[in-house]
Amino acid sequence: MNNTQHIFAHLVPQGTPAVLIPFIVCIETISNIIRPGTLAVRLTANIIAGHLLLTLLGNTGPSMSTILLRVLIITQIALLVLESAVAIIQSYVFAVLSTLYSREVN
Template structure:
């Protein structure tokens, strides 16, 4: 029995005090298409087209001055978040991306590495980013403060955005599902239609949020060079 509304997100399944729910984070690895077939499957071809499209888009965002192959870390990030978002839509599978523990673990090291690389190798360029072009001299101290604060909260906004979107949809599905036993057959039929529509919406949110997370990470990295 749920003690509170958010208890559906608690990683409670455990054996020998080891939380098993977090193992769902790695189930997505089993869904990656095999590259050992002589003839690629349709699933393999579709996924390769998705990765190629992302590679071309990230390459355009990162500009020509960046190192070759730097898009692959963001493609891997997109794949990991997408798999975990989708797995959370299945019954009895723990949604690991609904926890700040995971999302901050993804966002914070990326942001710290971007900042260290930028301030060590491109210090003058990083200082120039603190004052937007065309800012009046009177407003420059305020712009430096504003830009510094906006830069510092970037990993938090990345993590909270993904977590909040995953929690919101799942909570709505849970709330609607719990009202089912007390409804008549006609209302249950309408509820099922609504739940199905919400499930489609959540599938779209799973794709969009993984894309937003990876694209924003690319944009943040493109600012440090």
């Protein structure tokens, strides 16, 4: 309550015309509220996509011939390695974006 000018100044770029300031503040506030949600949706979609692909390929195994089953196992191992790499990258992205978002608030 004591530093409302500082809070609103953080939401408005320098040189913004006075007429646009209320609109810019609304847009920036909505943007700051939505950011954690979009981060969560992106992380969830990336995690679910890999698991879904592994599950779909794994369910076709019992009805395959021996040669195709070997190809399926090799494909699943490659996808598992890719899934591990995606998990590492996503954890890095999550850490970096969380740090950037929390710095903007403070």
